[in-house]
Amino acid sequence: MELSLRGTDFLGSFDLIWSKDLDEYKKNKLNLFVLKINSNEFDYDLLVDMLIDPVIDYSISRQVKEKYKDRAGTLSKKAREKFVEYTRNNGELGELLLFCFLESHLGAPKILTKLELKTSTSHYVNGADGVHFLKLENGNYQLIFGESKTYEDMSRAISDAFESIYNFKNGKNEKGNSKSGMHYEKSLISDNLFKESFSDEEREFLESLIYPTKERKFDVDDAFGIFIGFEVNIEKKDKAMPAPDFRNKIKALIIDEVTKRIKYIQKKIIDFDLQGHNFYIYVLPFTDIDSKRKIIMEAITK
Structure with missing residues (x-):
């Protein structure tokens, strides 16, 4: 199966500061990204430009994309309408960013x-x-379930993300609805495969990822992708610095903030008894996170 995102330069919006292993077995990876900096400000306009096309891949099924493959304008309109309707009550920039990073x-x-x-x-x-x-x-596979939290406070975002994963794994939810959790999600995936424009071979392969069969020649483990957005405070006086000095100072500040939370992440994995899973964690700082999130969401859907 091909990636949904093709021909996009989404990663061109960022600098990858580092990728760190969080455990001795190198199962869990923490990836720290920072938006490109232009004139001593995060370049949110560049991010918006790089999210215009991914919104389509995020919002629209392969079946609909195939139907309108020769009508780019209609496809774009349908994707944005669907995304706007969904985000009106559930809007979370983190979901879209996690999809793009994964x-x-x-x-x-x-x-x-x-x-x-x-x-x-x-x-x-x-x-x-x-x-x-x-x-x-090694020829085996992982099913990666996503979880995103975009808060002002990074520690709260981390804690809530792992708590959500724990509840998801164990089928717990605030509404008391039994139809939730990992097992139910897998059944939903299976049901929706027939609504997608997968080939018979692709559909059979995806079914085998979800449900083991005696013919299956590989193992599948459940893993998690996490996006953490948090707010970084930049002092106004620092904006007067020469651009290279500003970049170095801000990146050093961000590295320090994230590094201080590594042990906290490791602790949460243990606290919620999630050591058996692999984690792919993406961390991205914002300035004025609530207002910027709203501005970005409005810009990519207008």
Whole structure:
């Protein structure tokens, strides 16, 4: 199966500061990205430009994309209408960014997004922010369930993300609805495969990722992709600095803030008894996070 994001330079919006292993077995990876800096400000306009096309891949199923493949304008309009309708009550920039990072950085193709799953059933609660799969070097696979949190406080975002994953894994939700959690999500994926324009071979392969068969020649483990957005405070006086000095200072500040939370992340994995899973964590700082999130969402849907 091909990646949904093709021909996009989404990663060109960022500098990758580092990727760190969080455990001795190198199962868990923390990726720290920072938006490109232009004239001592994060370049949000560049990010918006790089999200215009991914909104289509995030919002629209492969079946609809195939139907309108020769009508780019109509496809774009339908994608934005669907995205606006969904985000009116559920809007989360983090879901879209996580989808983009998992596809473009990790190389994990989308199976279904939360938008597609949630709009397929009124009973969908406490679900993942999308489902991807990843082929490993040993020939085995991982099903990657997404979780995104975009808060002013990074520690709260981390804590809530792992708590959500714990609840998702164990089928817990605030509404008391039994139709939630990882097992239910897998059944939803299976049901929705027939609504997608997968070939018979692709559909059979995806089914085998979800449900083991005696013919299956590989193992599949459940993993998680996490996006953490947080707010970084930049002092006004620093904006007067020469551009190279500003970049160095801000990146050093961000590195310090994230590095201080590494042990906290490791602790949360243990606290919620999630050590058996692989985690692919993406961390991105924002300035004025609430207002910038709203501005970005409005810009990519107008």
